[in-house]
Amino acid sequence: MKKYISILLTLTILFSLSSEAFAIDTSKVDVTLEGVGNYLYETVKEPAVGSVGGEWAVMGLARSDMDIPNEYFENYYQTVTKYVKDSGGVLDNKKYTEYSRVIVALTSIGKNPADVAGYNLLIPLGDYEKTVWQGINGAIWALIALDSGNYDMPGNPNAKVQATREMYINHILEKQTSDGGWALSGDVADPDVTGMALQALSKYQDNDKVKSATEKALNCLSKMQKENGGFSSYETENSESCVQVLVALCELGISIDDARFVKNGKSVLDNLFTFYDNGKGFRHIHEDSTNLMATEQCFYALVALKRASEGRNTLYDMSDAKKLNANSDVAGLAGKNADVKKMSITSPGKTFADIVGHKDKTAIEALASRGIINGKTENSFEPESTMTRAEFATIIVRGLGLPQKSNVIFKDVTTNDWFYNYVGTAYSYGIIKGVSENEFNPNGTITREEAAVMVTRAAKLCGMDTEMDTLAVRDSLAQFFDYVKASDWSQSSLAFCYNEKILDDSVMDIKPKEAVTRAEIASMLYNMLSLAKLL
DSSP, rough: OOOOEEEEEEHHHHHHTTTTTTTOOHHHHHHHHHHHHHHHHHHHHOOOOEEEOTTHHHHHHSSSOOOOOOHHHHHHHHHHHHHHHHHTSSSOOSSSSHHHHHHHHHHTTTTTOOOOOTTTGGGGGHHHHHGGGHHHHHHHHHHHHHHTOOOOOOOTTTTTSBOOOHHHHHHHHTTOOTTTSSSSSSOOOHHHHHHHHHHHHHTTTTTTHHHHHHHHHHHHHHHHOOTTTTOOEEEEEEEEHHHHHHHHHOOOOOOOOTTGGGTTEHHHHHHTTTEEEEETTEEESSSSSHHHHHHHHHHHHHHHHHHHTTOOOOOOOTTOOSSSSSGGGGGOTTTTTTTOOOBBBTTTTOOOOGGOOOOTTTHHHHHHHTTOOOOOOSSSOTTTTBOOOOHHHHHHEEEEEEEEOOOOOOOOOOTTSTTTTHHHHHHHTTSSSSSSSSSOTEEEEEEEEHHHHHHHHHHHHHTTTOOHHHHHHHHHHHTTTTTSSOHHHHHHHHHHHHHTTTTTTSSSSSOOEEEHHHHHHHHHHHHHHHHHOOO
């Protein structure tokens, strides 16, 4: 038996695992996993977004050794994508565990929860108050979800209180009951909630407070365990309580044969099997028939045990998850610059009072929801106002998701200017040039021809073919009465923008020297990013 390897070295030191830490006979576990896995695959043929027949089945099967076709998981991902798109990125206005559950499932199949139909499902977990609104479960599952893929804590621009991992850890510690465990309410520990809390805290055992709380909780669970090895929640002995305790032990690297968790010769695994009905799944309580919720949870608990016994990543350490159709998550065109990335939605439903009925409303909302363009105020966009050259450079850099650089050669752009890094970045990537060798004129109003040139350069970075010969340029611009007024240096860019419908070609005049409006700029960038498959 391989030595059980914990995710963190601190866990190995803490629990001093030997090669016999999970030296259990897994033959019965293996047979049960195969039978229940096949049952779930046949029963949950089209997993949906939901706590039953959805994420837990997907996660369990993905983390198991079952030979499940990639198509099964890909179909689930498409279901999630449609659900997220239809709901405008809002899985629930109150229960943020909805986001956590979906994040865990997506991570288990190697999909990126930060970009699902353009929405970043991690961002809601950056709102501390909304995440813990539903109680300790919110904090527990936020940690499990974020740690499943080792995701950075997402910044949430709409949060009154920006969350940190430490805040969620402290919230859990503060809710510990006087008897050492955790509960949804009251001061008497519940095995389910205690088990889940331990799962969330398992990665933080190098924290002295967490370590102390963990030892108290383990002692609490040991005292709660019944003589038959099982556990009761709300005075009812059930399989799901066994599940959460078993998974907690596996996440912590504690053998199920640990003396603290064997009563009258019976372990939590022994008790779990008493709920199994061969070929039909697991029961919630002994008196009931089998049901899907209990079966899904018992299955992933056995998967956790199997992984632990083989010294593999724990159930919730998904750094070993296989990516499905790796290329499908790569947004954009094949020839784009490697630094260009698709921007996720960070403010779903963002809009402004003064764009109601405006023809460019869709474009403005799409960019604003991704933090690419801002309003003049929180509720006002001023669509017909103009934009400075520095502001335009800023939204181009944001729109392409470019890493910021400070390569500025213009004497009229200083480190004290808010746009310093944006102008430097745009210059570094060849999107902008100065009005002279060492001047940019950042506060000058951008014209239509200038905007066309910058958007065309950005389009080339995005992998679009922007080259046009002289004849093609002339043919494209000849439809406009005033095309001869366009500067020579702008004509090919204007032709490209009109050809690709980045600019509206239904107008009679280009008006190349005219100041372009904020709404038109939003439309240009939106159209270009759409063509580049970056929206």
